[in-house]
Amino acid sequence: MDYFFTEEQQFMRDVARDIAEKKIRPVAAHYDETGEFPWPEVKAMAEADLFRVFIDEKYDGMAGGSPIMNMCIVTEELSKACGGISLAFAATGLGTMPILVSANEEQKQKYLPQIASGTIAAFALTEANAGSDASGIQTRAVEDGDYFIMNGTKQWITNGGEADIYTVFAVTDPDRGARGVSAFIVEKGTPGFTFGKKEDKMGIRASATRELVFQDCKIPKENMLGKRGTGFFTAMKTFDMSRPGVGSQALGIAQGALDLAIAYSRQRRQFGAPISSFQGLRFMLADMAMKVEAARALIYSVARWIDQASPKKATAYSAMSKCFASDVAMEVTTNAVQIFGGYGYMKEYPIEKYMRDAKITQIYEGTNQIQRDEIGRGLVAAAAQSGC
Amino acid sequence: MKIAVCIKQVPQTTEVKIDPETHTLVREGVESQINPFDLYALEEAVRVKERLAEQGEEAAVTVITMGPPQAEAALREAISLGADNAVLLSDRAFAGSDTWATSYALARGLAKIAPDLVFCGMQAIDGDTGQVGPGIAVHIDYAQAAYVACIEEISKKKITVKRLIENGYERVSLQLPAVLTVVKEINEPRTPSLRGKMNAKKAEITVWKASDIDAPEDKIGLLGSPTQVIKIFSPPHREGGEKWTGESHELADKLANLLKEMEVV
Numbered sequence: 148m149d150y151f152f153t154e155e156q157q158f159m160r161d162v163a164r165d166i167a168e169k170k171i172r173p174v175a176a177h178y179d180e181t182g183e184f185p186w187p188e189v190k191a192m193a194e195a196d197l198f199r200v201f202i203d204e205k206y207d208g209m210a211g212g213s214p215i216m217n218m219c220i221v222t223e224e225l226s227k228a229c230g231g232i233s234l235a236f237a238a239t240g241l242g243t244m245p246i247l248v249s250a251n252e253e254q255k256q257k258y259l260p261q262i263a264s265g266t267i268a269a270f271a272l273t274e275a276n277a278g279s280d281a282s283g284i285q286t287r288a289v290e291d292g293d294y295f296i297m298n299g300t301k302q303w304i305t306n307g308g309e310a311d312i313y314t315v316f317a318v319t320d321p322d323r324g325a326r327g328v329s330a331f332i333v334e335k336g337t338p339g340f341t342f343g344k345k346e347d348k349m350g351i352r353a354s355a356t357r358e359l360v361f362q363d364c365k366i367p368k369e370n371m372l373g374k375r376g377t378g379f380f381t382a383m384k385t386f387d388m389s390r391p392g393v394g395s396q397a398l399g400i401a402q403g404a405l406d407l408a409i410a411y412s413r414q415r416r417q418f419g420a421p422i423s424s425f426q427g428l429r430f431m432l433a434d435m436a437m438k439v440e441a442a443r444a445l446i447y448s449v450a451r452w453i454d455q456a457s458p459k460k461a462t463a464y465s466a467m468s469k470c471f472a473s474d475v476a477m478e479v480t481t482n483a484v485q486i487f488g489g490y491g492y493m494k495e496y497p498i499e500k501y502m503r504d505a506k507i508t509q510i511y512e513g514t515n516q517i518q519r520d521e522i523g524r525g526l527v528a529a530a531a532q533s534g535c
Numbered sequence: 536m537k538i539a540v541c542i543k544q545v546p547q548t549t550e551v552k553i554d555p556e557t558h559t560l561v562r563e564g565v566e567s568q569i570n571p572f573d574l575y576a577l578e579e580a581v582r583v584k585e586r587l588a589e590q591g592e593e594a595a596v597t598v599i600t601m602g603p604p605q606a607e608a609a610l611r612e613a614i615s616l617g618a619d620n621a622v623l624l625s626d627r628a629f630a631g632s633d634t635w636a637t638s639y640a641l642a643r644g645l646a647k648i649a650p651d652l653v654f655c656g657m658q659a660i661d662g663d664t665g666q667v668g669p670g671i672a673v674h675i676d677y678a679q680a681a682y683v684a685c686i687e688e689i690s691k692k693k694i695t696v697k698r699l700i701e702n703g704y705e706r707v708s709l710q711l712p713a714v715l716t717v718v719k720e721i722n723e724p725r726t727p728s729l730r731g732k733m734n735a736k737k738a739e740i741t742v743w744k745a746s747d748i749d750a751p752e753d754k755i756g757l758l759g760s761p762t763q764v765i766k767i768f769s770p771p772h773r774e775g776g777e778k779w780t781g782e783s784h785e786l787a788d789k790l791a792n793l794l795k796e797m798e799v800v
Contacts, residue, residue, distance in 0.1 A: 154736075155729075155733075158729055158732040158733065159729060161727070161732070162726065162727055162728065162729050162732060165726035165727060166726050169726055170726065191725065191726065194725055194728060195725070195726055195727065195728040195729060196728045196729035196730050197729070199729065200729070209729055209730075
């Protein structure tokens with residue numbers, strides 16, 4: 148189906164597809180097994196200008212006014228080959244969003260061109276006791292002359308340890324609740340900023356997930372993102388923009404699994420015929436394809452709406468795109484394993500990895516229960532407002 | 536420094552079909568691609584350019600091919616992979632060129648560009664001769680090294696390379712200008728970049744006819760080709776041999792009789 152990409156977006160898709168097929172697919176199993184960080188592949192993405200697609204031309208980017216749609220197109224293509232390696236790209240997008248949302252001109256001038264040329268970034272909000280309840284973070288940043296002194300530990304940070312640029316959320320004014328959270332840009336190498344243990348995960352194993360540890364870490368005041376106390380706003384606005392990206396990662400994983408399942412069903416013979424000739428199996432493929440296409444249509448619509456209309460609050464639709472696509476990914480990858488049968492359960496075949504990789508998309512950047520809560524709350528609030 | 540890369544557009548498939556009447560390759564309906572070996576040549580040229588840039592020296596990569604107007608697509612693809620400019624040698628007079636005439640025409644084109652360094656793939660996957668690169672070096676009177684696996688050092692006047700030879704490597708230093716043909720192990724080619732694709736779309740492809748490169752008609756095309764192809768054919772599939780089964784002494788007798796019949800014993 149033709150979604151009427153601009154010519155630039157067709158180029159982005161083709162460039163990402165080339166990298167996915169030629170550079171990522173051949174090594175996906177290797178990184179899944181070893182859990183190493185895929186630096187050569189990230190370098191290939193950088194050389195191919197992929198990190199430019201969500202950054203404005205003014206800062207050496209190539210966004211052409213549609214950063215979210217572009218990020219979705221690229222993430223989807225990369226994720227078809229590996230949902231873990233693609234995350235080095237997508238999580239850099241997530242780490243960059245707070246800068247796009249709240250940075251001042253000097254900060255943009257300093258950091259965006261670096262990211263555009265392939266310096267990877269990370270987003271650090273989650274803590275051990277602040278997952279779904281992000282307002283409960285305990286990392287503190289205390290003003291001290293020209294600096295803020297940061298103390299605390301961030302948990303499960305994607306690209307942690309590998310990224311050079313971190314957008315970190317910390318409490319500056321504990322008595323002000325959610326309005327007491329501020330956002331900072333912290334560079335790797337800042338004294339007092341170290342990394343804790345690297346997690347051993349079920350899926351997306353090529354992606355680095357790590358603790359960030361701040362011990363009396365001195366952060367220059369000019370690295371505060373937005374005004375003091377607007378950190379929580381920055382984080383929520385970031386999620387509005389980034390959730391279609393998680394959706395597109397899920398979409399890519401689902402499409403990748405569906406493609407493999409179709410190919411396998413044509414080649415696997417039972418009862419003297421390819422299993423693709425059996426109606427029961429075709430019905431499965433049809434259901435998978437319908438859901439994947441519906442997820443794609445929703446993600447593209449939401450991404451384009453955010454890019455073109457810059458809505459004040461995109462939360463409900465952004466949540467829908469993430470929630471729907473990730474549920475689809477879990478279902479489609481599970482059925483893809485089913486189509487492969489016993490072979491699908493074996494690690495020798497590529498399909499079980501898709502099922503493991505899909506699971507995280509229902510959990511991170513807000514569990515799907517949180518997404519549904521956001522969507523439902525929006526519906527009820529809208530009804531109350533219109534007086535129905 | 537001026538760097539040139541010679542590329543060839545070849546059929547996409549490895550299952551090349553031959554027209555049984557005309558004995559020429561069937562190109563209709565077959566997608567084309569840049570000869571895979573030439574991608575290594577292009578990648579190395581772009582890397583040399585990047586290496587020189589780090590040393591503070593500017594370089595430009597010009598990609599050149601001889602072929603029909605459609606070969607422009609291969610040149611644009613080369614630009615998306617990092618080449619700066621492209622030249623297409625296209626003229627009916629070039630049609631039917633063998634490796635001698637092809638390398639002559641390319642050498643004439645290159646002479647006009649006057650590069651310091653010329654890269655070629657070690658051979659093309661359709662003809663498999665490996666003659667055009669060295670042929671260019673002779674026609675243009677440049678130093679040459681074939682089957683280069685590694686560029687060890689490069690300066691304005693000299694280049695040191697490692698050549699792949701039958702039982703190992705040979706290290707050779709050449710005065711520039713020089714022609715190198717490269718083998719696969721020299722690098723891993725990159726995929727196209729976004730900026731490269733944008734440049735490729737906008738790029739002006741220079742087209743030169745035979746007269747533009749002062750190539751006389753008797754040195755190019757069929758007239759200029761000392762090699763004449765009498766026949767190209769797909770070899771018939773070898774048929775399987777006969778299979779005998781039975782007791783070993785019976786089989787031994789049977790074999791002995793056959794050998795006698797054939798008068799080999």
